[in-house]
């Protein structure tokens with residue numbers, strides 16, 4: 412059997428969730444959109460269901476997958492619905508929905524039901540992607556609050572630059588939010604992972620941790636005492652399946668991106684970009700070889716990559732190679748590969764996920 416595996420530590424996931432809720436001081440919506448950032452939404456929801464206050468997903472398809480798997484906790488559609496026809500399903504499956512555009516507010520107002528819809532009304536406080544302007548927000552709040560089929564709403568917004576600790580933008584967005592909600596009843600929801608970890612001034616009744624649940628540090632490389640308490644959830648690993656020696660001046664792999672400057676012992680690892688490992692990881696990208704720091708050399712292929720075993724005489728056929736996890740972390744790896752910690756686990760494909768500590 413191909414030795415590539417993504418180990419998913421569900422106990423670490425629960426620990427990270429507890430940290431997020433503790434930092435937030437209120438309720439925490441575990442954001443498990445995009446198949447829980449590649450970790451498996453149903454498995455992660457099951458692992459968290461006993462303690463999570465609710466789950467955040469991107470769309471109704473993701474929400475229905477959770478309901479079909481028997482998840483009963485609140486599930487919020489963070490982008491709302493894409494079509495008013497989804498409202499019947501939202502009621503049937505007892506989902507909560509964001510309302511982030513004027514047409515969604517219209518559709519909610521026009522919808523007729525005996526149920527009470529749980530709506531998260533979204534303000535554009537400066538990100539300028541989704542959300543209502545301050546005036547639209549206040550008008551929508553007045554209009555929807557007056558309707559019997561709309562339950563008391565959660566007032567939400569999203570931060571664009573909370574991962575930049577020296578940017579004034581986060582506090583500007585906070586001010587805009589506070590101005591927009593002034594005097595309005597309702598719980599608030601503002602904090603994503605970087606806001607939770609880096610901005611104690613920004614708090615809300617509901618926080619919405621995503622990346623940090625999976626143990627990655629969105630503030631990296633800025634130092635953060637809280638982020639140091641996160642535990643990586645996914646370990647991507649495989650094994651050395653072939654070993655060879657190449658002489659000085661000999662090229663390695665496609666395009667001869669690596670040329671040996673010394674007699675070099677090369678290990679071939681069953682892991683490639685078709686598994687989600689970054690294709691353009693440069694020579695020298697850190698890996699761990701049987702628990703010891705080592706380096707990638709040569710271009711990453713679809714199904715394989717190569718590492719330098721010259722300084723690892725004990726390592727050989729069958730050695731375990733960690734591509735990401737505790738070391739390197741995805742936060743360390745991402746900038747070296749011109750990608751982001753968000754994207755690395757989301758890219759996981761083909762490699763089976765093995766769940767530890769259900």
Ligand SMILES: *Cc1c(COP(=O)(O)O)cnc(C)c1O
Pocket residue numbers: 442444489569602603604605619620621622623629
């Ligand atoms: C994805 C998402 C989050 C989670 O963001 P992280 O940076 O991963 O913590 C929170 N809120 C909304 C609206 C989102 O779409």
